[in-house]
Amino acid sequence: MATVEKPPQETKDTLLGATPGKGNPGHAARVLVxxxxxxYRAGSAAYWLRYTMGDTGPNFRVNAVDHLRGSEGPVGGTLLESLGATKATSRRTDGSQRVYAADMPRSAAAQLFPNDLGRKLPAFSPAGSSAENTxxxxxxxxxxxxxxxxxxxxLSTILGSKGTAFEDMTxxxxxxxxxxxDTSKPTAKPDGTVRPAAEAVRSVGSVKPGGCFDFDTGQRLLDTVVGVPCSDAHDARLFAQRTLGTSPYPGKEAAREKAAAACSAAYDTAPGSWTSEADRPGDHWFMWSSQDEWDESGGAxxxxVITSRGTDD
Known part of the structure; x- marks a missing residue:
């Protein structure tokens, strides 16, 4: 359990991810490893996503799901992964228990975090710093x-890196x-529908107009969604995919303005049966290319629209 008091919104977005209209994904989820x-089953989902090794590879840019596979213990991301490298410095007795004060190497602490969080919450100090080997x-x-x-x-001493979402955490x-x-290994199995993540999880840019999707994939990627049948409950319905040209990246604000204009025009001509699903009539949302994506293959x-199921209300 990680503890922090009233983290800034940027910190919450980094730790939990963010979705349009919904803010941070719900904390209620089930995971079987x-x-x-x-x-993985999101709190609002009627299905499980089944991830196998490689389903969260380079195309998804993070290892938030694969990180749950343990090496020292059955589940990754826990202190069991770092315990083998931790060295005791003193011991005391507390009733029938022995309590050890110990030192955990920073290199071992790196195993506690998926790679995307590790880059923003580094377990290593910069090379050459006085805290490097502390x-x-x-x-x-x-x-x-x-x-x-x-x-x-x-882990308080690894916080405070300038320019990160954790700069103000102490x-x-x-x-x-x-x-x-000494109990037998868990026998819990997914109940209900199980969907292979390799087929269900995709980039929002690959969803066809009229297609429906959910936001929570178990990862922290804003533009990665779960495709679902529109006959089932869903968070959002896509009404258009538009290109924004192959010219050099125009800058963050200009790119956003181009995206907003393209979607406003598309909304006016989209089938009413699609846009009428919006939780708030007339509202629509959009995601557009990052600078790297724009420079590589052009803007899109x-x-x-987000349904009532996809909002916080």
């Missing part, structure tokens, strides 16, 4: 049989509590 797959204070509790029951790590701790030792914009 085994040696072959990661199954370990992170950690507490490890074990029971009378030597089984780990609690690990707590203070404290970050991670707690791990373990129970149920995806235009869509």
């Amino acid at each position: 085994d040696s072959q797959h990661v199954h 370990p992170l204070p950690t507490t490890v509790s074990v029971d009378g049989r030597g089984r780990v029951t609690h690990v707590r790590a203070d 404290s970050l701790t991670i707690d791990l509590r373990l129970s149920g030792h 914009v995806s235009c869509f």
Whole structure:
């Protein structure tokens, strides 16, 4: 459990991702991890997404789902992944438990974060800095049989990097509590519909006009969505895909203005059966090419309406 008090919106967007009209995705989600797959079910979804190795490769630019596969433990991103490199510095007895003060190398802490977060919340200090080799204070509790029951790590010293979403954060701790030792491995399986992520998860730019989609893919990519049948409940419906030219990238504001104008014109001629699904009549949303995408293959914009299911209301 990571703890932080009232994080700025930019921090929340970085940690949780953001969606048009909906803000940060809901915290309610279910995840099942085994040696072959990661199954993810958003709180609002009636289906599971089944990710296999490689489904979140270079095309998706992040490893938020693959990161859930553990190497030292069954689930990744927990302090179990860093415990093997942590060295005890002192010990005390607390009832039937032994409590160790320990040092966690910063290189081990890097395993706690998916690569996109690691770049913004670096576990390493810049080369040559005085804090480069400073370990992170950690507490490890074990029971009378030597089984780990609690690990707590203070990562506060990796915060504060200038120009990042975490610049104003001053404290970050991670707690791990373990129970149920010696029990059989979990047997939970996805209930209901299971959809292969390789088929269902796509870029919003690949959705055809009239197509419907959900926002929550289990990743933090704004322009990656789950294609769903329009006969099922859905977050949004796409009414147009438009190109914005192959000229050099015009700058952030000019690119946004081009995208807005293209979607406004497309909205006026789109089928009413599509646009009438908007939660707020007349409202529409759009996502457009980044500078890198624009420079590589020209500008494009995806235009869509958000349904009542896709909003916070």
